[in-house]
Amino acid sequence: MLTAVQTAKIALAQSAGGDELAFARIVREHQAMVFSIAYHFLRDRSRAEDLAQDVFLHLHKNLRAIQSPAHLVYWLRKVTGHRCIDEARRQRLRPSVSLTDYLEHAPEPAARFAAADPLLAGVLRRLIARLPERSRMIVILRFQEDMEPAEIAGMLDIPLGTVKSNLHRSLALLRGRLERERKGITR
């Protein structure tokens, strides 16, 4: 009986050898991770899908450089993270607002906000989307991917102290903004 790691190793080796089905298995296994990093960062499903597709195409060209299943996850997170930040910076130079983007950023009606936790999650996602690019990526990697600050520092090529202080500031900012939104609604 093969373990999950052994199966992943085999799929990786077969993909590098040109096996299309093995590559499809890799895509299906990691698509939620790649897409979600992009989606939580960009807040636009269509742009997130385009970016996630580009990441997997890039992986397809670089399969031989991937040494293990753990390296694959690290590689995918790193490439996705950097591409998201680049995309957001490019977008800042040519701002445009999609309908989903508009709906996500539109002010939440008081009744909807107070109703239930899924709505609180929506507000939190909207507040995260307002963070500066690097802080936003750090928060996503910490709370979506459960990565340790040291792993995030290595992945984004920044000092550990910067990640820790950034996380601390971002959390304080998010809590403060959430409190203001709550007060604004209950007032």
Next chain:
Amino acid sequence: MREFEDELRSALHRQEPPAGFADRVLSRTRHNKGGPRHRSWVAAAIAAGLLLSLGGFEYRQYEGRKAKRELLLALEIAGSKLSIAQEKISHLSQRTIHE
């Protein structure tokens, strides 16, 4: 603080991409594979076209040189025949004067 972090985790849970995502990725990888091969065919066709036109040009040059050589030879033959005839005429006219 812990509660707030859990709320963040819940807000940032992983989501599946739209249906057919993996198929779209695979279709793009197939398209990319065809890309370089297609480009190499185009390059080969352009190279063949260039070779053909260069060959045609060379052939026309060769034909021109051949025609020139043949014309020169014909002129040379005609010139030598003409000088023989001229010699014969002058010989005959000298004989007529002496007689």
